[in-house]
Amino acid sequence: QIDGLVRKLEQGCDLVMGWRHPRKDWPLNQTISRVFNWLIKRVSKIELNDVNSGVFAARRDVLEDVPMYGNLNIFLPILAARKGYVVSDEKIAQLPGEFRKSKYLTEYIQRLLDIVTVIFLTNYSKKPLHFLGFIGLVFALVGGLMNLYLFFYRVFQFGPIAGRPLLLLGALLLVIGIQMISIGLIGEMIIFTHAKEIKEYTIEEILE
Template sequence: MEQIDISVVVPLLNEEESLPELAAWIERVMQQHGFTYEVVMVNDGSTDSSWQVIKDLNRSNPCIKGICFQRNYGKSAALHSGFRMVSGDVVITMDADLQDSPDEIPELYQMIMEEGYDLVSGWKKKRYDPITKTIPTKIYNAATRAASGIYLHDFNCGLKAYRKEVVKNIEVYGEMHRYIPVIAKWEGFTKIGEKVVEHRARKYGTTKFGLERFVNGLLDLMSIMFVSRFRKKPMHFFGMLGVLSFLFGGGAALWLLGDKVYRSAMHMEIGRQVTEQPLFYLGLTLIIIGVQLFLAGFLAELISLNNTSRNEYLIRERVE
C-alpha cells in the first residue's frame, strides 16, 4: 500500500457547486509539490446533489474518497468519521465553501513534519465576515484562551493541520469541533501552533451557521472544560462538592445543637427551638444536597464506564 503524505478531510453540507473547483485546486497543489494524498469528503446529510458530485469526482480521481451520512449529524461527527478513515502522515481539515485556500497546505505540512508541531491552527487575521459574526467570534476566542490556557487567535478556523497520531487518538463528538486544540492538549499533544491563513469571500451558496452557534459555543466550552478535567474521574468533582455541602450543612446543624446543649447546661435562656431556626433548615438542605451530589458522582462513574455508543453514526454509503 502506497504511503500517503497528506490526507485532507472536508466536511460538507449542500456544497455541490464548490466541490469540483475545490477538488481540482487540491489536486493542483499536491501535484506541484509532489505530495501523495487523499481527500476524504464527508457528506453530512446534504439535500442537494453533493454526494453524486463526490462519486463523480471519485471516478475521475481515485484520490477523492467519500463518506455519506444518512442524515445531518453535524460537523463534529463528520470530522470524527473522516479522522477514522484517513491514513496520511499529516491530516488537513478545511471547509468545502472555498473560503479556505488549499495553497496553505504545503506550509502547514512543513510546520508539522519539519518544525515538529502536533497541531497547527489557521488564523484568519483578515476576515470577510459581517461585524455581527466577527465581534462574537473575538469574545468566544478570548474566553476559550482564558479557560484553556492555549493562546490561539482563532479556535474555530476550519483550516487546521494535525500529526496523524493526534487525529487517531482524540474523540470529537457533539459540537466539540470548535475545541479540538483543547481536546488535543488534554490528550497530551501540547505542541500547538498557529499560522496566518487567507480567508476568502464565499463564492457559492450561503453560510450554514447562525447566531445560535455562539450560545452553543459557550455551553460547549463549559462542557469541554468540565469533561477535560473530570471525564475519567467525575467522582472527584461531584464528591468534592458533596463533601463541602455535607460539611457546611452538618456543621450548621451541630452548631445549633451544641448551642442548645450549652445554654441548657449553663441554665441560660434557651430561646427558640432548634427546628424553629432558619439555619437548621439551611443546614438540612445542604446535607441532602451533599448526599445527592455523592449519588450523582457514583452514577457518573457508572455511565463513563459503560458509554460505548457516543460516536456511532449511520453511514449510508462509502467510496474508497
C-alpha cells in the same frame, strides 16, 4: 486559506486551526472570543489563539482516533493534543458571514459551559471524584455547619427552628453534597472497570 493550513500539515503538524486575524466582526464578539480563548489557554495549557474559529485541517488518523460527539468539535485541538498529536494554528482571513452581531445571550452562556467542559475533559476525565468530590464536600460541609448551628440554637432554647429557611437550605446542601460525592465515586468505579479500554496516547511507530 486552506493552502496555508495544508502547508503546516506537510511540515509535520497533525492538526492546524485557522486563526482569524485580523478580526473584523462586532467588537463585543471579539472581546468575548478573546476572553474565551484566553481561558482555554489557561485551562488546557495549549498555545492556540482561536480555538472556536471552526476552520481547521487535520490528518485522517487524528479525526479517526479522537472521540467526537455533541459540540466537542470545538475541543478537537485540545483532545488531539492530549493524545500526543502536534497541534498548531495559522492565520486566515475572516469570512464575510461572520461579521454579524451575536443575537442571543444563550451563545455566551454556552461558551461558559464549554469552558467548564474543557476543565473537566482536560483535568478530571480520569478522576471525576476529584472534581465532583471537592464540590460535593464544600456543599456538604456548608450544609452540615448550618444544621449544626441550628442544632445548638435549639438545644440552648434560643427558639424554634422548624420554620426557618436556614434549616431547609442546610439540609438541601447536605443532600446535594452527598449526591455529588456519590456520583464521583460511581464515575471512579466505571473508569476503573474500563481502564484497559481507555487510551490517552497514540503509538506513532514501533521500533524493533
